[in-house]
Amino acid sequence: MSAKSGEVHITDGSYANAATTAGLYHRDIIELYRYAMKEARRVLRPGGQLWVKCKDEVESNRQCWSHIELFDLAKDLGFFGQDLFVLVTKGPHPGRWQKGQRHAH
DSSP states (O other): OOTTTSSOOTTHHHHOHHHHHTTOOHHHHHHHHHHHHHHHHHHSOTTOOOOOOOOOEEETTEEEOHHHHHHHHHHHTTOOOOOOOOOOOSSOOTTSSTTOOOSOO
């Protein structure tokens, strides 16, 4: 169950979202990625690859482009972008939010 919305998200069972990010804001989650990327940089062999899976978010009615922030963060840590995969849904998910969707997917 999501701490912010009070509803169960489809990925909670697979990724333990509620247990790992409950009560965290976007900036907090970006800091988790920063820590993980720094650790990956430390343990990767020369020429090793870092793959990062993320999703963009909406927080306080503001679009947060996580994939761009994480790309910039990775560059700052000495990584370089080699490829980008963007997966999109078929469209908005009507009925998923009580207030209605305010941002496109």
